[in-house]
Amino acid sequence: MIKKKKTEIYALGQHISMSANKARRVIDQIRGRSYEETLMILELMPYRACYSILKLVYSAAANASYNMGSDETNLIISKAEVNEGTTVKKLRPRARGRSFPIKRTTCHITIGVKDISLDEDEYMTMIHESIYNKSRGGLWDKK
Secondary structure (H helix, E strand, O other): OOOOOOOEEEEEEEEEOOOHHHHHHHHHHHOOOEHHHHHHHHHHOOOOHHHHHHHHHHHHHHHHHHHOOOOHHHEEEEEEEEEEEEEEEEEEEOHHHOEEEEEEEEEEEEEEEEEHHHHHHHHHHHHHHHHHHHHOOHHHOOO
């Protein structure tokens, strides 16, 4: 069995106080772009969601450089998704003893970055590992 090397690194932000639709408006603009281009887009967009997403993109790049030793110029945003989180429900007092509901929506944002320089090298290392394992007997190697 050939072990597949992990080439995608994630950063996850949970319970961000923002509507999922407002965050998706920004996420759709950066999906599939390079890391440097993404930073420029997020710094220049006038939406409040950009700051939270920018922090997650920085975090994903830091995770990739720490865990895989990747250079930030080779990173692309391979996965960017927004899911709805929990809704905090409060009651606001109104006139004549009534109450009015306040709903604070939250969202979970996942940013995945991929190193494009590892994709070419990954194929060659998988071939070398499979040849090495076959010469040693593969799965049926007796110890």
